[in-house]
Amino acid sequence: MNFHLVSLFPEFFETPLSSGLMGKAVDSGLVHFEHVNPRDFTTDRHKTVDDRPYGGGPGMVMMLDPLHKAIQSIERPGRILMMSPRGRTFDQSFARELSREEDVTILCGRYEGIDERLLDLHDIELVSVGDFVLNGGEVAAVCMTEAVARLVPEFMGHEDSGEEESFSASMLEYPHYTRPEEYEGLAVPEILKGGDHGRIASWRREQALTQTLERRPELLDKARLTQEDIDVLCNISRHRLGRNLYMALVHYPVWNKHKQKVAVSLTNLDVHDMSRVTRSYGMGGFYAVTPLEDQKALARSLLDHWVDGAGAKANPDRSDALSMVSVVDDLSQVEVDICSRTGQKPLLAATSAKLDWRKGAPPPMAMDEIRNQLESRPVLLVFGTGHGLAEEVLDACDGTLRPIRYLDDYNHLSVRSAVAITIDRLLGDIW
Known part of the structure; x- marks a missing residue:
C-alpha cells in the first residue's frame, strides 16, 4: 500500500514511520511512503508557501500554487485526504475502508489553513481525528496511517490480531492480564x-x-x-445515567395565548405518555405540578385506578409507568423530594419553545452539559403547559435548554412530543 504524504515538514515522519511494526512493514515492502514537500514547488528564493489572508485576520494561509503542483506531481494519488476539523470523523470503519486502497494521499495543513480553491481543483476528502486543535496535520496523519496500515494483510503477523481489538466489532476491548498472578x-x-x-x-x-x-x-x-x-x-x-434525571410538568404559573399568567388543567394523556417515557428511559421520576385541589384529586383518582386498582391488573406495564408519578403543589416540593431521595440538590433546567433573550435570563444549556451533570448530580427538567413557563419559573432555574427547533420559524410541538424528543436526545444513546 502506498501513502503519499504532502507536508512542509517531511522530517516529522522519520521516527514514527520507521519504528516497530511499521518499520518492518516498510522494510518488507508491504507499505511504502512518499514524502512530497510543497516548498519544492515554489518559484521564489525564499521558498514561500504562505501569505496573508484576504479580508484580514490573524495568521497566514497556505498558498494555492505550491499545494496544487505538489498534488499534480504524484503519479497515482488515489484517494486524496486532508486533515481538517470540518471533515468526516476518522474511525475504525473508515480505516478499514482506506486499507483496501492501493494509494492514499494525505495533505497536512499548517498555519490558519489552506486556500479554499484547492478543494475546487482536486477531489479532496476532509478528515478529522477529533474535536481539538493541533499545530498541523502531521500528528493526525501519523495516527491515520498507522490505523490504516495495520489492517493491510500480513502487517500484524497474526491474522486475528486486528479483528480482536477495540472498535473492530464496534465495542471496546476486554481487559488483559499477564504474569505475575x-x-x-x-x-x-x-x-x-x-x-x-x-x-x-x-x-x-x-x-x-x-x-x-x-x-x-x-x-x-x-x-x-x-x-x-x-x-x-x-x-x-x-x-444508567437516566436514574439521575427527573422531569416536572408545570401547570401553574404558565402563560396563556394572551400572555396572561394562568393555571391550566391536568390532562390524562400528558400523565400517561410522560410517565411511560419516564419508565422507558429509566428516569428517576416524573412530577405533575399543580396547586389546584380539584386537579390533584383528578390525578389521585387516575393513579389509584392504574397503580393500585383494576387498571393495574389489566395492564401491569401501564401500572409500572404510572407508579413513577408524583403530584405536588410547586417546584420547591419537587426539589425537596429529589433531595430526600438522592441527598443532593438537583440542577434545574427549564425548557422552552423560544429562545429567551431577556436581560439577566438564565443561561442557555446544551444537551452535553446536562449529560455531564448527570454523572454526579440529579437534574430536573422543567416542562410547561399552556403557552410556556412563566418568567418566574424560568428565573428560578439554573438554565434553559435550547428549543428543539430553534433554527426554524415553526416550533409548536405538543408537550408530550417535546418531552419524548428531549429525553431521547439526552438518554437515547446512554441505555
Missing part, C-alpha cells in the same frame, strides 16, 4: 486461570460489553448483538 495484592481474575476456554470467551464478551456500556455507549448502536448480549446489557445497565 498477583501484584501488590491485585490478583488476576480466577476465571482466566482455569483453562475453560468457553467460560473465558463468555467472560471476555461480558467485559467488552460492560466497558462499552460504561465508557462509549454510542458504539453499541453499530454493534452486532446477540440475545445473550442484550440480556447482559440489561443486567448491567441498572446504573
Whole structure:
C-alpha cells in the first residue's frame, strides 16, 4: 500500500514511520511512503508557501500554487485526504475502508489553513481525528496511517490480531492480564486461570460489553448483538445515567395565548405518555405540578385506578409507568423530594419553545452539559403547559435548554412530543 504524504515538514515522519511494526512493514515492502514537500514547488528564493489572508485576520494561509503542483506531481494519488476539523470523523470503519486502497494521499495543513480553491481543483476528502486543535496535520496523519496500515494483510503477523481489538466489532476491548498472578495484592481474575476456554470467551464478551456500556455507549448502536448480549446489557445497565434525571410538568404559573399568567388543567394523556417515557428511559421520576385541589384529586383518582386498582391488573406495564408519578403543589416540593431521595440538590433546567433573550435570563444549556451533570448530580427538567413557563419559573432555574427547533420559524410541538424528543436526545444513546 502506498501513502503519499504532502507536508512542509517531511522530517516529522522519520521516527514514527520507521519504528516497530511499521518499520518492518516498510522494510518488507508491504507499505511504502512518499514524502512530497510543497516548498519544492515554489518559484521564489525564499521558498514561500504562505501569505496573508484576504479580508484580514490573524495568521497566514497556505498558498494555492505550491499545494496544487505538489498534488499534480504524484503519479497515482488515489484517494486524496486532508486533515481538517470540518471533515468526516476518522474511525475504525473508515480505516478499514482506506486499507483496501492501493494509494492514499494525505495533505497536512499548517498555519490558519489552506486556500479554499484547492478543494475546487482536486477531489479532496476532509478528515478529522477529533474535536481539538493541533499545530498541523502531521500528528493526525501519523495516527491515520498507522490505523490504516495495520489492517493491510500480513502487517500484524497474526491474522486475528486486528479483528480482536477495540472498535473492530464496534465495542471496546476486554481487559488483559499477564504474569505475575498477583501484584501488590491485585490478583488476576480466577476465571482466566482455569483453562475453560468457553467460560473465558463468555467472560471476555461480558467485559467488552460492560466497558462499552460504561465508557462509549454510542458504539453499541453499530454493534452486532446477540440475545445473550442484550440480556447482559440489561443486567448491567441498572446504573444508567437516566436514574439521575427527573422531569416536572408545570401547570401553574404558565402563560396563556394572551400572555396572561394562568393555571391550566391536568390532562390524562400528558400523565400517561410522560410517565411511560419516564419508565422507558429509566428516569428517576416524573412530577405533575399543580396547586389546584380539584386537579390533584383528578390525578389521585387516575393513579389509584392504574397503580393500585383494576387498571393495574389489566395492564401491569401501564401500572409500572404510572407508579413513577408524583403530584405536588410547586417546584420547591419537587426539589425537596429529589433531595430526600438522592441527598443532593438537583440542577434545574427549564425548557422552552423560544429562545429567551431577556436581560439577566438564565443561561442557555446544551444537551452535553446536562449529560455531564448527570454523572454526579440529579437534574430536573422543567416542562410547561399552556403557552410556556412563566418568567418566574424560568428565573428560578439554573438554565434553559435550547428549543428543539430553534433554527426554524415553526416550533409548536405538543408537550408530550417535546418531552419524548428531549429525553431521547439526552438518554437515547446512554441505555
